[in-house]
Amino acid sequence: MDSSSKTCLMAVLAASGSVVFLAMQAHNRLLSNFINQMEFQINASSTGAAAVREDPKKKVRFAADVADKGSGRRAAAGRRNGESLEAMPRNWQAMYKGILQQRNLRGYM
Structure with missing residues (x-):
């Protein structure tokens, strides 16, 4: 093999390796986004609308003899x-x- 065919073979290997690497990265991102969406839908359907709302705020109540309105x-x-x-x-x-x-x-x- 002469040097031009070696150079051509190295270029083909580098290009195909880059394409494989980019395809794997795209697949991982799409897969993780899909899994996150599915988990959100599963959680929302299992708990109903409560998954979207936050917990109600707690209220502080004092005993009748301690409460002092005014002043x-x-x-x-x-x-x-x-x-x-x-x-x-x-x-x-x-x-x-x-x-x-x-x-x-x-x-x-």
């Missing part, structure tokens, strides 16, 4: 001026004390 603005303003925890409404006091206890248990402070 929320006054307590917040008083706290900024350096007044103590007792200036806050009782429901805020309970929540704030719980937050502080949780932080102390975790070692944040």
Whole structure:
């Protein structure tokens, strides 16, 4: 074989290898997209419309003896001026004390 036929053979091998590599990459991407779409459809059909919606937000409820409506603005303003925890409404006091206890248990402070 002369040098021109060797060069031609190397060019053919390089081109065919590149085509095979690109075909494999395209196949992998198409396959992964297809699998993702199928998983989404399976999850949506098995759980109904709940898969699209998020979980409802949790609501905080206080006991009747702790809940204090009103004076929320006054307590917040008083706290900024350096007044103590007792200036806050009782429901805020309970929540704030719980937050502080949780932080102390975790070692944040």
